[in-house]
Amino acid sequence: MSDAASLTGHALEAIGQAQTEDALAKIELEYLGRRSGLVSTLLSNIGSLRAEEKAALGKAANEAKRAIESALAARRAELEQARLADLAETEAIDVTFPGPPLGRGRIHVLTQTRRQIETVLESLGYQVELGPEVETEWYNFEALNIPAGHPAREDWDSFYFSPELLLRAHTSPVQIRAMQRIKEPPIYIITPGRVYRRDAPEATRLPYFSQVEGLAVDKGLTVGDMKGTLLYMIQSLYGPDRKVRVRPSYFPFTEPSFEFDVSCGICGGMGCKSCRHKGWLEVGGCGMVHPQVLRNGGIDPSLWNGYAWGFGIERMAMLKHDVDDIRMFYEPDLRFLEQF
C-alpha cells in the first residue's frame, strides 16, 4: 500500500468520526494545508525522484487530495443536515413569552366612526363640507325656516355670545353655506362637525356633541331615495341585516319630516332589554328639504328638490361599541380611549 493510499485511509477514517465543523476544519488543515499538510509533505522530496516516479507520485497525491476533499464535503453536508434536523430542540425558545409593549397611540373612536360614515357616503358621491362653529343667528335659525318666536326654537336651546352670534346648534348652517357656494345642483354633501345645545350634561346627552348631516339637492328626489340612502348607510356601517324605519315628525326645515330608527342589533327588531322592548333604536332626523330653505340657499325650488338628514356621531359610536355614557367620549381618559 502506497503512502498516499494509507494517508487517504487515515484521513477518511478521521473525517467519518468527526462530529463538528471545528474537527473537520482541523482535519482539513492537517491533510490539505498548503505548506505543512500531510498531502503536501508526500511531495516534499519529489525533486529527487525520477520522471516516471514523479508522475506516479503526483497522480497519487492528487487522488488523495480529491478523495479527502470530497469526503470532507460529504461529511460537512451530513453534519449540516443533522444540525438542521435538531433545530427544534437546540434552538427552541419559549414562544409563549409575551412581547414588549409597542406604545401604540390610538385614533379617537369618534374620529374612527366619523371616517367610517364619511367613507360610506363618499362611496355614494357625497362630499365633505365644513363650516364655522360660531354662527350667525341667520344661518343657524332664520335660513332654516325657524324665525324668532317660532315654537320649535325650544328644541335648539343655544349658547349665545350676542343676539346675533351663537354656537351652532346643528351643522345645518353648513348646508345653507354649501348651497350658496355651489349654486347649481346637483349637490350631494355631508357636513360633519361639532355642535352645541344648552342641555345639562348627563349619560345620554351633552351640551356639546358631533353631528353628520347630509344634503342632496337634485331633480326629482323622493322620500324613497332618502330612505334608500339611509338604509345603504346603516347597512354599510352595521351590517346587511339592519333595517331602517322612518317615522313622521316635525322640523321647520324639512317637509315632510321624519325621525329615523334602526332595527335593534341584538333582537333584530323583536324587542329586547337593549332597545327597551321597542325593537328600534332612534338614530336621527331627516326629511325633504323645505322649499323656503332651498330658496334661502339660493336654489329655485320649482326646478330642484332635496332631502337631508342628521344624526349624532356619538350615538352611532355608542350603538356600535356598546358605550353607555356619552361623556366618556370627551374625557381624555386613556383607559377608555385605548379600547378602540
Place this chain on the structure above:
Amino acid sequence: MRISYEWLGDFVDLDGVTPKDAADVLTRQGVEVESLTMVDLSAIVIGKVLDQQKHPKSRNDLWIHQVDLGGRVQQIIAGAPNAVVGSLVPVALPGTTVPNGKVVKDMNIAGYKASGMLCSAAELLLGDDHAGILVLDRGTPGQPLTTVIPSQAVMEAEVTSNRPDCMGHLGIARELAAGLDRPMKRDFMPAFTGTADPAGREMVNVGIEDPDLCGRYIGGVITGVTVGPSPDWMQRRLRAAGVRPINNIVDITNYVLLEYAQPLHAFDLAKLEGPAIEVRRARGKEKLLGLDGVERELTAEMLVIADARKPVALAGVIGGEETAVTEATADILLESATFSGPSVRQTSRALGLRTEASARFERALPPELALAGARRAASLIAEIAGGQVHRDWADVYPRPQEPVRVNIRPALIDDVLGTHVPLEEAEAILKRLSFHVKVRGDGEWDVLPPVFRLDVSIPEDLVEEVGRVYGYDRVPPTLPGRRHDRWTPLAPSLDRRLDEAREVLAGAGFTETWTPALVSSKKLEELRIAAHAMRVANALSDDMDTLRTSLLPSLVDGVALNRDRARDDVRIYEIAAAFLARVGEKNAQPEEPLRLAAVATAGPSGAAGEKAFREMKSVLDGCVASLHAPACTYQRAAAQLFHPGRCAAVVLDGRQLGYLGELHPTVVGGTGRVVAFEIDVEPVLAASRTPRAQPLARYPAVARDLAVVVEETVAAGAVLQAIKESGGELLEQARAFDEYHGAQVPEGHKSIAFTLTFRSPERTLTDAKVDEVMSEIKLGLEKRHRARFRE
C-alpha cells in the same frame, strides 16, 4: 302629553283596537308614544251584594258578603263596610291577578270560607282610594267589569311643536280615526250656547290693549253654579292625564284643556272688580298671587288679565288666587282666549313657570279653538255644576282667523314620496283628517285645512298629511341616480388630510382625544390666554362659559386626569379649532384656526425635559413631513403657557405656526415635566406638495464627523446653518448627534458633534476633495461663531 286610552273612546270607536294597536298607529303617524302603561280590568267581574254580616269571630273588623255573580253566589270576606246589600262591586275571583299585582286565592278566615276579593279603586289602579270597596253606579252581575269601566291604558306621547291640536285627546283621537279609517263620533264645534238673560256681554266688559298679544278673548258668564267634587269618571281621567282634581269647575276647565288643548280659566265673578276685564301689559311693580300660592312681581313685558283694579291672572300661564273659584262661588266668568305664543313663552321662561296652559299657548293656538273650548266647558258646567249659562258672551276678536287654502297638483304626492298613492286614497286620507278637498277642472286640488290646523300652508304639507297616514313603510327604499352633466371632483376634507399626521402620532405613542371647546373663563384668565376669548352670555355653568383660545389647557388637564389614574407616561393630542375673537368687530364671527396640539410627560429632571423636548421636535417634524410640507425651523421664543427658557417658535416658510416647548411649571403643577406643541395646521396643508421621485445616488457617500467647540450662547441651529452654507452642493446632509460640556472644553463653551455626509451626483469623491470642503466649513465656523474643533 299623557293620553288616556279610555278617553279616546269618547271620540272614536276603539272596538277591537288594543291600546298597543292605538300606540302603534299614533307613532306611525307622527305622535310618538314613548311608553304605554296598562291597567287590565278584563279578569274582574261585577258582583251584587246579596247579604252582608259582621264576621262573628275575627278580632279585626271583617264583613262576610254573599255576592251574586250572575246565577251563582260566592262568599267573600272584606275589611271595609261600605259594600252594603244591593251594592254593585268589582270582584276578583280566586286565581286572578289584580292590577296592583296581588294574586287572589281561596282562603279560610277564622272558620269562614272566602272565595275571592272585593276590590278598592287603589287595588284596580283606578285611583288613590284604598279605604273602601269601589261601588259601581251601574252594571250587570256576572258581566266583566270592562262593560262599565274599560281597561285603562295611559300613553306618554311626544307631540311635535307644530301640532298644538294633538295636545288634547280630541286631536289624538282624530289622528287615530284617520289611521283606523273610522268616523269621528263628535263634531269639533259644540252646538251648545247659553240662553239665560241678561246677555253675558252686558254683565262683563272686556277690552284688549294689544291685539298682537291677544287675538281673541271670550268671557262667558254662568250664574248659580254649585261647586263641589267632580264626578268619578272625570276625576279618573284627570288623574290618568296627570292632573290633580280640585273642584268641579276647575276640573272642567282642566278637562277641556286636556280634551281640546284650549286652556280655560274660571274666575269667581263676585271677586272681580268692575266687573271689567282688561287684557294688558303689567304696569310697574304690579304683583300677582298665583294659584300655586307664590306671589310674583310682574314686568312690563308680561301680559295680564286685570279687573278694574289690578291683575287677576297672568295671561296664558297661571290664574290668580284671590279671584279663584271656591266652594262659596256661585257665579263665574269663564275665560277662553288666544294669547300670542312668543309672549306666553317669554313670560313663562322669565318666571321659570311652565304650566299645562303655557305649554299649549306657546305653540300658537288657533282663535277658532277658543270658542269650541268655551262652549264645551259651558255645557259641562251646566250639566255637572248646574247654573245658568248666559247668552251672548263677550267675544273680543280683533284678529279673526283667516281661512287658509292650499292648491296642490296631486301628482306632487307621488313625485315627492317616490311611490304611487291612488288619487282616491290620497283624497280620502285628507278628508279623514277633516280637510275639505275640491277637485278643480284642471285636475288641481283646492284644499281647505280644518281651522285647528294652522301648520298646513304649502303643498308639501299636504304631501306629508297623505304620506304619514298612507304609511311611509309602504314607500320602497331606492337610491337616487340620473345622468349628471355636472359634478364636483372628490376633494379630501381638511380633517381627512390630517389623517397622515394622526398615523405618525399613533406610531409615536400619542392617543387622540376629543375635549370640550367650552372651558372656564377664570381658568383662561389665570393662564393669561383670555385676550381673544369669546364669552358665552347664557352659560350653563362657570366651567363652560368661554370658548377656548388654545387646546393645551385641556390636554394638560388630560395629563392630570391620567396621572390621577396611575398613568405616568401620558402622550395625548387633539385636532380641533381654537376660537379667537376679532378685536373691535362686534358680532363678527371669530377666527377658528384648526389646531394640532400634543403633550407628553417627562421625568422631573432638567435633562429629562430637554430630551423630551427634542423628541417632541421629532414628533412634530414627523407630522409635518407626513403632510409633505417643507421642514419647520425652530427659534427661541417666549409664549404664555411655556417655560421661558425652553420654548421655540415653530416656523414654516417664514410663517409662524405656533410654539413647541416645555410647559411652564405653574401650568403643569405636580412633579414631572410636560412638553408640548400647538400649531395651526392650515398653513402646513397649504404648503403641502406632492412628493416627486429623485434619481437614486450612483456614487458612494463619504461621512465625516466634526466636533465644533463654541460658546454656550451659540445655538446649535445657527452652527448647523453655517455648516450648510459653507458646505455647498456636495454636503448632502448635516446632523447634530451629541452635545458635550466638561473637562475637554473650555469654561463657558460646549462641544457639538455633527455627522456630515458628502456626495457628488457625478463622481466618486476623493478624500482630497472632501478635505477641501471640510476646510471651507471650518473656516466659515471660525469666522461666524469663533469656533474651534476637537479631534
